[in-house]
Amino acid sequence: MGLSKEQVARYSRQLILPEIGVQGQQQLLASSALVIGAGGLGSPVALYLAAAGVGTIGIIDADAVSLSNLHRQVLHTTGAVGEPKSRSAKARLEALNPEIIVTPLQERVTAANALALFSNYDVIVDGSDNFPTRYLANDACVLSGKPLIHGGVVHFGGQVLTVVPREGACYRCVFPEPPEAGAVPNCQEAGVFGAAAGVIGTLMANEVIKVLLALGRPLVNRLLVFEGLAGHFREVSVRRNPECAVCGDNPTIREVVSLESIVCTTGQEAPWPGNK
Ligand SMILES: [Zn+2]
Numbered sequence: 001m002g003l004s005k006e007q008v009a010r011y012s013r014q015l016i017l018p019e020i021g022v023q024g025q026q027q028l029l030a031s032s033a034l035v036i037g038a039g040g041l042g043s044p045v046a047l048y049l050a051a052a053g054v055g056t057i058g059i060i061d062a063d064a065v066s067l068s069n070l071h072r073q074v075l076h077t078t079g080a081v082g083e084p085k086s087r088s089a090k091a092r093l094e095a096l097n098p099e100i101i102v103t104p105l106q107e108r109v110t111a112a113n114a115l116a117l118f119s120n121y122d123v124i125v126d127g128s129d130n131f132p133t134r135y136l137a138n139d140a141c142v143l144s145g146k147p148l149i150h151g152g153v154v155h156f157g158g159q160v161l162t163v164v165p166r167e168g169a170c171y172r173c174v175f176p177e178p179p180e181a182g183a184v185p186n187c188q189e190a191g192v193f194g195a196a197a198g199v200i201g202t203l204m205a206n207e208v209i210k211v212l213l214a215l216g217r218p219l220v221n222r223l224l225v226f227e228g229l230a231g232h233f234r235e236v237s238v239r240r241n242p243e244c245a246v247c248g249d250n251p252t253i254r255e256v257v258s259l260e261s262i263v264c265t266t267g268q269e270a271p272w273p274g275n276k
Pocket of ligand 1: 169170171172173174241245247248
């Protein structure tokens with residue numbers, strides 16, 4: 001099946017990239033991604049995936065758009081304040097690219113729904129703003145063998161890691177335990193720079209498309225850290241931890257468990273490995 005005239009026009013500037021071409025474009029149109037969180041990270045991820053023609057995009061977010069979201073959550077507009085984020089996201093993404101399917105899910109990822117939900121998608125993108133969801137997404141991806149793109153942002157910087165189960169480190173290999181409740185400030189307490197969320201979210205979209213098309217070198221075993229005020233990136237080598245509770249040699253986590261007892265916090269963990 002070829003591309004329509006309109007598709008050739010819409011995707012022309014990426015079709016001429018030899019790494020993508022018609023075959024890569026068809027592959028993208030046949031691919032699916034689940035974006036967890038339609039917030040500061042989920043916004044750029046979803047916009048770039050929709051624009052690139054990833055054929056099916058699921059957006060899961062239980063919250064409504066608020067005015068304080070808009071400086072970084074570029075999916076949403078002032079007119080969408082009060083609307084469910086998943087619905088606002090669907091409208092915006094379909095306006096950008098009407099030929100893709102956007103599935104809005106106005107709920108949270110839970111231990112009960114994660115595996116069934118993830119089974120519908122080729123890649124999972126974690127743009128969540130809290131540790132329980134982050135660990136849950138990691139564990140569910142490891143247990144089901146799904147690639148996961150992790151991102152986190154706080155203040156002026158952030159980090160990205162691509163998890164390909166059994167090929168490299170998972171999030172838990174790098175950060176074995178969630179920080180104690182209150183140890184890491186959330187977005188509301190710490191503040192976040194909108195453009196930093198844009199940088200990290202865009203890198204996440206870049207990783208998604210690389211994984212979907214098996215292009216280049218994904219950030220497997222490489223935690224990419226962005227320091228926005230200094231204006232530089234650092235790469236921290238990480239590796240699978242044989243003692244990891246979920247992907248180690250003798251895993252203790254064999255099913256998706258909830259971490260709801262942990263107070264929701266946002267952003268990057270301290271200390272990052274290799275932090276100077
Ligand atoms: Zn692991």
